[in-house]
Amino acid sequence: VLHSLFDRAEHSWWGALIRDSTWGFAIIEILHLFGLVLLLGGVFVMSLRLLGLIMTDRPVSRVADDLSPWTLVGLATMLATGLSLWASEALRMYDSPPFWFKMSFLLAALVFHFTVYRAVSRRDEVQPVVRGLAGGVGLLLWFGVGFCGRIIGFF
């Protein structure tokens, strides 16, 4: 079932268009990096705040209000460009171990982000230990996605 999904993506007109164009893949990858700057940059600062290492004079919920719109723009950019990159070489991805590592990290990061991380970021009365733990886990999960993502290109 999964393989047929990858096969259909590989043979979709969008996947073929990117694959067959000279600059398509490169340009989408650059946009993927722009999204990375906003998403990981936003997660980085928010996590530091949860860990009590930055902007400690500003309530956690305020920092979250500042950062989350831009972070979500970054996430949306990464998902749209990421799906496009995947479609252009889906069958190669199916056989790539780093790709599956990345998807595992991504799933874990998304679930964690929109449950625990979001809840902790929106409250100002959370225990520092819980808050710091959420910040650390969120940071590791999202940077883990980035790490595995770059490794896909090499192995």
Add this chain to the structure above:
Amino acid sequence: MISPLQICQLIQDSQIGTSIRESNYVFPFVNTLHVLGLAVSVGTIVWFDLRALGLNMRDRAVSEVFDQVKHWTLGGFIVMFVTGALMFWSHAAFCYVNGFFRIKMIGLALAGLNIMYFHFKTQRGMAAWDNAPVPPLEVRMAGLLSIMLWAGIIAAGRLMAYTFTAEAL
């Protein structure tokens, strides 16, 4: 007289350059650290740029946002510089003949000039606009220029790797 290309070729052919290039793990690891360093360096400076543009954290002083992010931005840049230097070491001649590498270096120089101009000129009048929700044009231009230059540097950096050719060798 030895040419810059020959110097780059010597750097690339050095023992360290060769071992970075030919290792199955060192280059990918250094490259990955470079990208994660990007998230920390540009990913933090962009918050200052957005504040300078009056698009974010308007109720905070510009100088406060700068003081908060600067250490992390600097730390990210040190990672970028070290990993970037290692990658240059292993591909110096490839880089030298690559148009995108030159664009990236020019972009970095301009980003440096933008920061210095802001620091030594624009920042002198800071007391007048530090707390302004939307700072004056000169400050907003510095923020916009920073975002555009870093976007260009990232794009050129990524395109470099697609256009490395064997002609240098």
